[in-house]
Amino acid sequence: MRTRRMIHVLTTATAAGSLLVACSGAGGSSSSGGGGKSVNVLMVGNPQMEDIAKLTKSTFTKDTGIKVNFTILPENELRDKVTQDIATQAGQYDVATIGAYEVPIWTKNGWLHELGSYADKDTSFDKADLLKPMVQSLSGSDGKLYALPFYGESSFLMYNKDVMKAKGITVPEHPTWQQIADIAAKVDGAEPGMRGICLRGLAGWGELGAPLTSVVNTFGGTWFTKDWKAQVNSPAFKKATNFYVDLVRKHGEAGAAQAGFTECLNAMSQKKVAMWYDATSAAGSLEDSSSSKIAGHVGYAYAPTVETKSSGWLWSWAWAMPKTTKNADAASKFMLWASSKKYEKLVGEKLGWARVPAGKRASTYGIPQYQKAAGAFGDLTLKSIEGADPANPGVQPRPTVGIQYVAIPEFQDLGTKVTQEISATIAGKTSVDKALNDGQKLAEDVAKNYQ
Template sequence: MRLSHSMLSRRRLLSLAALAALTPLSGQASAETITVATVNNADMVVMQSLTNEFEKSHPDIKLDWVVLEENVLRQRLTTDIATKGGQFDVMTIGTYEVPIWAKQGWLTKLDNLPADYNEADLIKPIRDGLSLTEGDDQGLYALPFYGESSMLYYRKDLFEKAGIDMPAKPTWTQVNDWASKLNAPDEGVYGICLRGKPGWGENTALLSTMVNSFGGRWFDEDWKPQLDSPAWNEAVNFYVDLMNNYGPPGATSNGFNENLALFSSGKCGMWVDATSAAGKLYNPKESSVADKLGFAPAPIAKTEKGSHWLWSWALAIPESSKSKDAARTFITWATSEEYINLVGETQGWASIPPGTRKSTYENPAYQEAAPFASFVMDAINSADPTDATLEPVPYVGVQLVTIPEFQSIGTQVGQQMAAALAGQTSVEDALASAQRSTERTMRQSGY
C-alpha cells in the first residue's frame, strides 16, 4: 500500500519522538546526587558553603548535605552503617571509628588515589590514625579533613592586667590559681571555659586527658575498669571544683562549639580545647579577641603523658553507598591541597582546615597568618596514642579507647560526670556508678 505524504510525515515524527525519548539531549543528563553527613563545626560549614565550587567543576555530581550536632551525628552514622542502611555516601567520622569500622568491613578502602592527591603529603600521625596498619586489609580508609591536638588558649590582656606570666609548661594547679584571678562574672568574664556537655567526644575527651595527666587510666592491663581509682577521683574533683568556682553557668550544655562562641566573644579568660579552634580565634572577622590571644601547651598535673589529645575529623565512604565513585571524587577534592588553597584564598589563610598536610605548614601565606602553626604541628606530632598513660594499658588511644564498646562506655561516663558537674550527685557517687556500668559492659562483651 502506498503511504500518503501526510502518513509518512506522521510516522517520521513518531520515530523521532521515540528516538528522543531514548537519547538524552546534550547537557540535560541528570547529575548523580551524593548525600554527605557532617558535623556542624565551623570548618564543615565552610565546606558546605563551597558546594557551588565543587559542582561547577564536577557538573555530573550534586551534593545533598545532612549537617548535625556532634552527638546526634555519631548516633545517626553508627546506626546507619551497622545496619547497612545506605542513607549516606560520605560520612564525617574520626580517629576512633575508622579502624574499628574498617575491620568490620563497613568502610571502602581508599587505595589507588589520584597521583595529584599526594598521599605522602598527609601528616603521618593523622594518616596512621585513619588506616589499618596490620593484617591483609592494610591501607587508608578515610581522608583527613582536619586534624588536631589540644592546647590552652588565654587572654593576654587579662593575664597582663593580673600580673600573670605564662610558663612554657603550665600545670592544672596554676590554671586553677589563674582562673581565680581572672574570674569576673559581674563583668561578663569567667576564669575558664571547659567542655561540660556529655558525650564520649565531648566532656569525656577533655576529662580523659586530665585523668591521663593526673596519672590515671581507663583500664588496667587485665581490662579492669579504673574509674573508682584515686587518680580519677582527684582529676574529676579538680575539674568539678574548677568549673563550679570559675566557669560559666550551665556548663553542662557547653561543648566545643559553645565554648568557641564564648571564648571568641571575650567571655572566657582561658579555654583548654582543640588546636583546630586557633584559626577561628585568630580571625578578626570571627573573634573579638583575635588581637589578645595567647596560647600554650595543654596543662599537666603529674605527667605530660596523654595531656593533649590526637584527633582527626575525616571523610569516609561506607560500603553501603551506591555512589562510591562520585563519593570518592568529592572526598579527594575536599581533602586536597587544592581545597585548602581555595579556602585560604576565599576565607583567609588562618581559616583553612588545619592539621592534615605537611605542605600547609610549609606555606608562607599560612605561616604569616597563623602564628600558632608550628606549635600545633608539634602538638600533633608529640601526641602518642600508644604511650598516653603513666601506668601500662592494653589499649591504644589518648582521649579514647579504641574498642567498639568505648562509644557506649564513654557516653555513659560523660553523663555521670555531667551530673556531678551540675550538682545532681557527688563525684564519688558518679564515679562509683560509672565503674559499675563499665564493669557490666566489659563483662557482657567478654573481656
C-alpha cells in the first residue's frame, strides 16, 4: 500500500505542451539500423542541457556509434514527465535528469539502477573527484551512488555592477534580505524598462518553491516541525512569504507570476532587471558574451539571510537510469561521458570555459582556463555548495533533509499546489493569508502520514 500511495502521489500531474526535441528526436526504437545502439534521454531545458544536445552527435556518437535521442522539456513539464515514466515503469527513456529530491525516494522504491559500480570500472571517470555534497545528495540509504551529477549548484545573488556603480551602491558580500529589498527599490527604473530584481513567480515546487523555501528557512520558518506539525501558516512562514511577494510585486520582473528560472535568466542577461537571486549555475550563461549583454559586468554575493548564517540551497541535475531500460550498457557509457572531465574540456574548448557544467568536480576549479573564465563566480559557487547544509537549513530541527524542498514523496504535489496559490498572490488574484491557510490544510493532511 505504501508503494502504491507513493506512485499515486508522484504521478498526480501529467506533462502538458509540446516537446522540444533536439538531435535525432525522442522516442523510437532502442536500437538503430546497421546494428548500432541508441538511447533515449529525457532532460530539463537548461542551457547546459542544450549544449550537450548540440555536442553529442559530433563527439560521443562519432566515437562510440551510440545514437542519442534527446527530449528537452521545461522544468515543470520535465518533472511531471520523468516521474510518470519512472514511477509507472513505462520504460520510454533510458536516461533522465533528476536531482537530490528524487534519488533517495526513488531508490527506496527500487526504480533506479545503481551507478557507482559503472563509475568505479571507468578509471578515467575518477569518481573520487566528485564533490562530496553531490555524492551524498545522489546516494541511497545504502551509500551507493544512484545518479551521476551533470552539474551542481547552490544559490546566490547576481547583480549588474554598472547599475550599482552608477547609483553609488555597494552590494555586501553577505547581504541580508532587507538590504536587498532596499537596493531593489533604489535601482528599480535605473535604466529604461529595468526592474529592481528578478525572483521566480512561476508555480512549481522546483520553480517558485525553491527560492521561496530558502527565504522561509532564513526567516525562521519551516514546512514541518521535527515531529511533523505543519507550519505553512505559521508567523515565520507568513512573514517570509509576504516579504517575497511584496518584493516581487513592487520591484520584480514584468509578468512575474509566469517567470521561472529561464525567464529570469533572460531578463538578467538582457538588462531587464538589476539583480537576480537564483541558482549559481546561471552564472556561466550570464558570462557568455554570445548571449548575454552583461557578460563581464556581473557581480555576485552570497545568498541573502535573515536569521541564519547562510541560506543557499543545494541541488544537482544528474543523470539517472531507470530499472526499465534495456540499454544499460549504452546508457551508462553516455552518462559517464556526460559527467566526465573529458566532457568539461570539450565544452570549454568548443563553447567557452564559462559554460562548463561545473559544481560537481573538485578538479574543475583547478583548471587555469576555467579559473580565468569563472573568476567572478567560481570560488563563491564552490563555497556556497560546500557551505549548504541539507540537514540543518533553518533555525529549528527538521523531520527530514532538504533545503529548498522536503524529502518526502508527497512534497512534489504539496509544494506545487501551495506555490500555485502563492503565484496567484503575485498575480494579485488572492491574498497571502488565504494561500497559506489553504496550504496549511494540505500540509496537515500530508503530516498525518508521518505522525
